[in-house]
Amino acid sequence: MQLLSSQISGFIDKSSWIRKMFESGIALKKQYGADAVCDFSLGNPDVPAPAMVGEILGNLAKDAAAPFTFGYMPNGGFPWARQIIADLVKKEQDVEISADDAILTCGAAGAMNAFFRAVMEPGDEVLAVAPFFVEYGFYASNHQAVFRTVMSEPDTFALDIDAIDAAITPKTRALIINSPNNPTGAVYTKEELTALVAVLEKHTKANNRPVYLISDEPYRFLAFDGVDVPSILPLYDYAIVMSSFSKNLSMAGERVGYIAVTPRMEERQQLINGLMLTNRILGFVNPPVxxxxxxKAALEAQVDPAIYERRRDAMAKVLSDAGYDFHLPKGAFYFFPKAPGGDDVAFCSRLMEEKILAVPGSGFGGPGYFRLTFCVDEEVIQRSADGFKRAISGF
Incomplete structure (x- = not known):
C-alpha cells in the first residue's frame, strides 16, 4: 500500500546528511554518554539568545489577556515590523529601501518557498552555487522547478564566473548564492559579485526574462578578520535578499525571517504583491507574532561574534595539529576540510568510531570534503583533538 507520493518517498531516500548524522549522534550519546561524543553535525547555535528576548516574553505574557495580542495581521507582517526590516536592510545593504519593499516570513526557508511559488513556472530552473545548503533543492522541487548546481572554485570556494555563465539556460529563473557560506565559510568579494551581475544582466537581456539573484544571508553578521560582506541590492535590478534571525539572535526554532527586494526593480510592487499572497496560501498564514x-526588542543586541571567532581559531588549531587540509573560513560557523583519502562518507564513518560527528560534503554537493560546525562549546572542540589525530592516522 502506497502511503506517500513517489516524490516525497524519493526525498526521504536522499534526505539530508545533516539530519542523518545528528540522529546518529543521538544514538552515540545514548550509548556512551553526551560527554563522550563531540558533535559537530548540526548548525544549531548554542549561544543563548540576548537577554531582551526573555524580557519581551515576560511583557507578552502580561498582554496575553488583551484581545488580538496573538491574532492575525497583514500577510507580510506587522507594519512596524516591516519598517524595522527596511531600516535593517538599509543599514546593511546601503540602499534606500522602504517598508513596502520588504515582508516578514516564516524564516528564510519560508521566504524562499514563498518566492519560488510567486515566480516559478513548471520546468523553470533554479541554479545554486555548490557546495550549497541541501534543502535548496527540495524548496525548488516544491514548486515544480528543476534544481541544478554549478561548482565553485576548488579549495578556495570562490565563484567560478565562467562556469556560472555556461550553466545558465533560457529556463534559468533564479541563481542562489549564500555568503558567508554554509558549508564552506567562503565570503564572496565585491569583484566576484560585480562579475556575476554582468553575467546575469547578459542572460536577462538575451532571454527577455529576469534571472533573479537570491542572496541567502543568515550569516551576514558573522565574518572574521575584518572581512567585508558586500551588498547585492545596489548592484542588480533583480536582486533579492532573504535572511532570518536564527543565527544572530540564536532563535533557530522561532522561524522568523524576511525578503527584501532591491529598489532598482521597477516592477517590485508587483513582486511584493505576489509574495504577500504566497506567504499566506502556502499555509504559513503570517509570520510568528x-x-x-x-x-523588535533584541535586534540591536545580537550574539557576540567574538565567541565564534575564538571557536574558529580553536578548531583551526585542532585540525592543523592533526594534519588536515582546509581553507580557513572567512565567515559563518563551519569548516569544510578535505576528506583524507578522498571518500567523505567513509571518513565521516571513521570519525564516528572516534565519537566525532561530522557531515559528508556529498550532502552539500561537495564530495571529497566534510563539514564541521563550531557552534559548540570550546571544551568540545578541545576534547576532539586526539580523536581527529587518530582518525587521520590510517589515511
Whole structure:
C-alpha cells in the first residue's frame, strides 16, 4: 500500500546528511554518554539568545489577556515590523529601501518557498552555487522547478564566473548564492559579485526574462578578520535578499525571517504583491507574532561574534595539529576540510568510531570534503583533538 507520493518517498531516500548524522549522534550519546561524543553535525547555535528576548516574553505574557495580542495581521507582517526590516536592510545593504519593499516570513526557508511559488513556472530552473545548503533543492522541487548546481572554485570556494555563465539556460529563473557560506565559510568579494551581475544582466537581456539573484544571508553578521560582506541590492535590478534571525539572535526554532527586494526593480510592487499572497496560501498564514516582537526588542543586541571567532581559531588549531587540509573560513560557523583519502562518507564513518560527528560534503554537493560546525562549546572542540589525530592516522 502506497502511503506517500513517489516524490516525497524519493526525498526521504536522499534526505539530508545533516539530519542523518545528528540522529546518529543521538544514538552515540545514548550509548556512551553526551560527554563522550563531540558533535559537530548540526548548525544549531548554542549561544543563548540576548537577554531582551526573555524580557519581551515576560511583557507578552502580561498582554496575553488583551484581545488580538496573538491574532492575525497583514500577510507580510506587522507594519512596524516591516519598517524595522527596511531600516535593517538599509543599514546593511546601503540602499534606500522602504517598508513596502520588504515582508516578514516564516524564516528564510519560508521566504524562499514563498518566492519560488510567486515566480516559478513548471520546468523553470533554479541554479545554486555548490557546495550549497541541501534543502535548496527540495524548496525548488516544491514548486515544480528543476534544481541544478554549478561548482565553485576548488579549495578556495570562490565563484567560478565562467562556469556560472555556461550553466545558465533560457529556463534559468533564479541563481542562489549564500555568503558567508554554509558549508564552506567562503565570503564572496565585491569583484566576484560585480562579475556575476554582468553575467546575469547578459542572460536577462538575451532571454527577455529576469534571472533573479537570491542572496541567502543568515550569516551576514558573522565574518572574521575584518572581512567585508558586500551588498547585492545596489548592484542588480533583480536582486533579492532573504535572511532570518536564527543565527544572530540564536532563535533557530522561532522561524522568523524576511525578503527584501532591491529598489532598482521597477516592477517590485508587483513582486511584493505576489509574495504577500504566497506567504499566506502556502499555509504559513503570517509570520510568528512572538518572533516579530522578539526581533523588535533584541535586534540591536545580537550574539557576540567574538565567541565564534575564538571557536574558529580553536578548531583551526585542532585540525592543523592533526594534519588536515582546509581553507580557513572567512565567515559563518563551519569548516569544510578535505576528506583524507578522498571518500567523505567513509571518513565521516571513521570519525564516528572516534565519537566525532561530522557531515559528508556529498550532502552539500561537495564530495571529497566534510563539514564541521563550531557552534559548540570550546571544551568540545578541545576534547576532539586526539580523536581527529587518530582518525587521520590510517589515511
Amino acid at each position: 512572538v518572533g516579530q516582537h522578539m526581533l
